[in-house]
Amino acid sequence: MDQIPFGTNDFAENPEPRVPCVLLLDVSGSMGGQPISELNEGLTIYKDELVADSLASKRVEVAVVTFGGMVQTACDFTTADAFYPPNLTATGDTPMGAAVNQAVDMVHERKQIYRANGIAYYRPWIFLITDGAPTDEWKSAAQRVIEGETSKAFSFFAVGVEGANMDILKQLSKREPLKLKGLRFRDLFQWLSNSQQSVSRSTPGDEVPLQNPTTPDGWAAV
Amino acid sequence: MTDYFDPRGNLVRLGKKLGSGGEGNVFELQGDLRLVAKIYHRPATMAQAEKLDAMTTLATEDLLRFAALPIATLTQTRSGPVAGIVMPRIRDQAEIHTLYSPAHRKSHYPDKDWGFLIHVAMNVAAVFDSLHQNTIVIGDVNQGNVLVSTRGTVTLIDCDSFQVSANGRIYPCEVGVAHFTPPELQGQSFHGTVRTTNHDLFGLAILIFHLLCMGRHPFAGRFTGVGEPPPLEKAIEQFRYAYSRNVKTNMLPPPQTLMVPAVMPALAALFERAFTKGSELSEARPTATEWHVALRDLKLQLKPCAADLGHKYPNYLGTCPWCALEREGAPNLFASVTAHLVDRREGELNASLDQLWKPLLDLRQAASDCVLQKVSFQNLHVTANPIPAEIEQNQSFALLLGRCFLGMLALLAASWWFPPMLYIATALSMGFGIWWFVLNRYYGLQPEIDRREKRLRDSIARLRVLESEGAKELDSIRLAVEQEFHRLDLTKAEIEGLRPRYQADLDALNLQRERRQLDAYLQSHLIRSTTISFVNDWQKSTLESFGIETAYDLNEIRLANINGLSQIARSALLDWKAAIQKKFKFRPREKIPNVDRNTILARYLRQREDQEQALMSGRSSLELLYNQLQEVRSRYQQRLDVAAQQAKQAEADVLSLPE
Ligand SMILES: Nc1ncnc2c1ncn2[C@@H]1O[C@H](COP(=O)(O)OP(=O)(O)OP(=O)(O)O)[C@@H](O)[C@H]1O
Ligand SMILES: [Mg+2]
8 A cells, every 4th residue: 555645855745955953952961840840841943933934834943952972863953833842851961062063964965865855955954052161072073064064054052051061062064053041942042943944945055144132132142 | 244235226125134145145125025135255356246237228128028137236335335236036936956856846736747957948948048038148058047836937037147138248247056068168267268059958858857857967877988977067067968868978867767869859859969079069959949849849739647646747758757767667757746646535435436326226126126026917818719610510410420320229229120221321321421421520619628628738738938038037137237237346345445444554564664764764774883792803804704794684583593593692782772662763754755655645536536437337237237137137028928819819719618
């Protein structure tokens, strides 16, 4: 019996250009308690916002990679309607280096798939959220991020939650890392989905002027 | 804040917010449901205000049916700068990408087939045509500014960006979306650029391509050149139309897409003119009217696909291109149409077959009743043929001769006393004897008896032969009837099995969904990218060399085969898998969607239809056989009747013979 694929993940059913985005989420032990539950809440808002936008729901593709004790692909690339935010739990150390490497690999593979299928795409996003410092080797990962940013292979954003080692984040990303005010994960994800909605309406390849999150009532500080 | 003034100084009150965009927010007007107001984020500049004023003079009744043009400007104070505009409200229409995207179409427009998409493309062309007739250039053609109703009518919004000519000057359109921007304008600033209808016609061709080709972009293909594939806007700039038949663009159509030149040659020629080099020259691209004509022709040539209710395709094609895509592995792009057509027709799978079946049963019964009737002699009335007079005469003469013979014998005895008479008596008695014998034997009753008895025997034999021949011939036809009936009985059983099979497919689909969700979930957990205590990188490489890469691949049997893996590592891996599996939650929200259920239903309904057709044609072949049966029977029955009459006659003839 042949199967009919569901949702908007099938390229024949949904050939819209894609905005791939890897969420690289720190779920190490230190995130336990309120931070992780705010993070989970934020993810749900993120999904709902994307689904509500009929164009972004076809264009934005999310993948979630978590690191806490180990690196896990909690969710592979999918359009928003089939994105079910995983219920994250916090445990273990912070293998951030391995996680970044994995995200870079995933982005690379995804682009190959788009090409083979004649699907246009926007510059991929890697969006890192952490409240600590890597417990594994991270220098080589930082090197790959810089290279990727320079060759415009992807855009890398780093967000530090209270307790994050901002110095290392500065070395890890070419862009200035942002510091989350308090636990405003919901605002962060609201901003993320808004930004991606405008990206999904722009031209692939264009630099999109994003809304500045570091305004006084924004969620971030530099 | 919510009060504005129109140019005549009337107060305009805003109501609920309806939408927002990069340039402004759109609100209901209190007290007038047919109008809306767009309030700009920033008040209009003098130049913009002049343009908006010019536009309000262009908004004729006719054009307003096609485009939500500004009909008045709004100011915040009676003499302040222009803060917004009033325009007709567009109701119950959705952005055109929700129609051309198959994924959205199946939920937003589940009943719309390719004919509808072509129809909408015609309407889009009509809108472009009427604006171009009025020297308006749309400029910012894109997937969000074109709205479509469920009846297929099309309206443009965001019209304040149109490029218009008035007061002897041109008010330009300063925005655009790259996917809809022609090669000659790619990478260029829109500020101060004068747009032409030829530019618009590129956007129109893109919209039509989107509608006809399931949301594909004509410049998104598989790059066959060297190096990185160009991004979409570069591909446009370099005229890399992926579906070109004539021009080598180093861009091939993506997998599972329509073969545009073969499926719609007339439109393909227009697409070539719109997208390949040379199209940038003045007035080179097909006009809205040309598109309209070609689309109408295509629509008139559509025919339904015999295999799938939801498919329509041009009648000059031998096979259905949508079915062909499915064979290539694409999903059914009109599954929802098929599904819509069969929605709630599940009952038809159960419908009683009695009405179809009864005539078949009757025919079979009639055929088995169709036998030769036993001839009954009782009712046959015959009169025995009299014995011919000649024979009677011979018979009496023979009696006379017999007597003479006896007389001669007496004479012979008397010749004892008178020996000379012996000779005469002997001669005479022999003479009479022989005469008598000959007459009796050959011209008397005996031969008649023999003849009549033989005739009786013969006629009875003939009767038997006829009976058995007829029965044999009838039997062979009845056997054919039985065989045909048996075949139909199987068909009937199959029809009756469709409903349970449909149910089983649904159950399987449900089960599969849970299983596949779990499998996909486990497969998304890579061992390589996970830190698992007691499992080092070297061991991970070993696992990989055994094809064990994700949680999904882990099980005791497979691990047992791997040397050099400690017991502790083995159980760590299995524990890890168990922990992951525990976190898996089946998402029952993803119950079988209507579309998918109906797609299966459509398949079964089609089978049922085919098989009912088989029953129907089975009925006519049974009827044919039955007619043949009757014809053979009546032929034999007639011959039997004749033969029986003859036999009865023969019998009477025998019985009438004297002892
Ligand atoms: N005439 C109308 N009737 C009903 N709703 C409308 C109308 N015009 C606009 N809208 C709604 O308001 C939204 C914004 O309108 P519009 O696109 O004109 O704004 P904009 O600021 O020019 O947007 P953009 O950023 O696309 O240029 C539309 O997406 C639509 O939902
Ligand atoms: Mg606009």
